[in-house]
Amino acid sequence: MEKKSIISKITEAGLKKTKYRVNIIDLLEKSNTLLSAQDIHTQLIKNKTKVNLSTVYRTLDKLTENGIINKVDIEQEKQSLYEYNRDEHHHFLICKNCNKIETIYNCPLHDYEQEIMKDSGFYITGHKIEFYGYCKECQKSLNISSL
Amino acid sequence: MEKKSIISKITEAGLKKTKYRVNIIDLLEKSNTLLSAQDIHTQLIKNKTKVNLSTVYRTLDKLTENGIINKVDIEQEKQSLYEYNRDEHHHFLICKNCNKIETIYNCPLHDYEQEIMKDSGFYITGHKIEFYGYCKECQKSLNISSL
DNA sequence: CATGCAAATGCAAACCGTTTGCATTCATAT
DNA sequence: ATATGAATGCAAACGGTTTGCATTTGCATG
Incomplete structure (x- = not known):
C-alpha cells in the first residue's frame, strides 16, 4: 500500500x-x-x-x-x-503441530445464525471460528492420512 | 453425580x-x-x-x-x-452486554469441514466457535429489536 | 498394619504479556 | 510561531498462571 x-x-x-x-x-x-x-x-x-x-x-x-x-x-x-x-470475513486454520495459521475466506454460518436466533432468542452480531488440525506439510512429516 | x-x-x-x-x-x-x-x-x-x-x-x-x-x-x-x-459437542453464545454465556448443542460445521479439507488440504480435527451478540434479557434492557 | 515411594500439596517467588503513571516530546490547529 | 492536547519513553505495577522446593499424602507392597 x-x-x-x-x-x-x-x-x-x-x-x-x-x-x-x-x-x-x-x-x-x-x-x-x-x-x-x-x-x-x-x-x-x-x-x-x-x-x-x-x-x-x-x-x-x-x-x-x-x-x-x-x-x-x-x-x-x-x-x-x-x-x-x-x-473480508475470514477464519483461521491452526496447525496443532507447527502452529502455522492459515486463513479461509468463505464461511457457512450465516444461515445457521438465523436458525439459532429463531430458536434461542439470542441476537447474534458476530462470531469467531477456529479450526484445529494439521497442515499439508505436517500431515506428511507426521504420517497422517487425511482422506 | x-x-x-x-x-x-x-x-x-x-x-x-x-x-x-x-x-x-x-x-x-x-x-x-x-x-x-x-x-x-x-x-x-x-x-x-x-x-x-x-x-x-x-x-x-x-x-x-x-x-x-x-x-x-x-x-x-x-x-x-x-x-x-x-x-456433548457444543458452542457458546456470549452476551456482549452482561457477559452471560449460553450453550448450544447443535453444530452445522461437519459438512463444511469436509469441504475445507478437500479444498485446502488441511486436515481438520476439531473446531471452536464463539457467537457474540445480546441475550434475550439484554435485548430488552438495551432496546435492541432482534428480528 | 507398617512402610516406602511417587505423586500431590502449600507456600512464596517467579513469570510474562500487558498496562499504567508521569514527565517529556511531538503533531497540528490557530 | 506558538499553544495545547495527544503521543511517547521509561520504569514500575498488574494479574493470571506457573514453578521450585520442602512437606504431606495416597496407595501399592510386604
Missing part, C-alpha cells in the same frame, strides 16, 4: 500521523502472517526505528479501536496477534 | 483420589455456569475446604489432561474457564 493511503487511513480516523503508526500499519499490511506486539517491536528495531514496546501496544490498541487493524486472540497463543483489516 | 462415580472417574484416569479432585469435579458437575480457577478456589474456601490456589490450578490441569473437564478460553475473558466434560 502506498504511504499516502496509509496516512489517510490514520487521519480519517482522527488520529495524529506519527512515524510509528505509519510504520506499524505498513508492516501489518505487508505481512502475510499474523504478528504479535513483540514481533512488531522486533521488526521496527531491526528497521532502525527505535521504539518502546509500550508504545507499540498503545499504537496497536488505537489502530484496533479505529478498525484499521484487527486483534486476533488464538486459543493457545499467549500473545495477542494482529493483522491488517482488509474487511 | 454420586460420589462413587466421581471417584471412579478419577481412578480410571490413573490419578490418585484426593479430596480436592473429588470436590472440584463435584463443583463443576453441579455448576450450570463456567467457572474460573478463582471461582472454584473461592467456592472451596466457602465450603470450609482450605486449599491453595496453585493446587486448584494443578488439579484443573490434571483433570483437563485426562478429559474429565474442559478448559474453555473465551476471547475477552482474562481467566480461563472450566466446565465438566459431558461429551
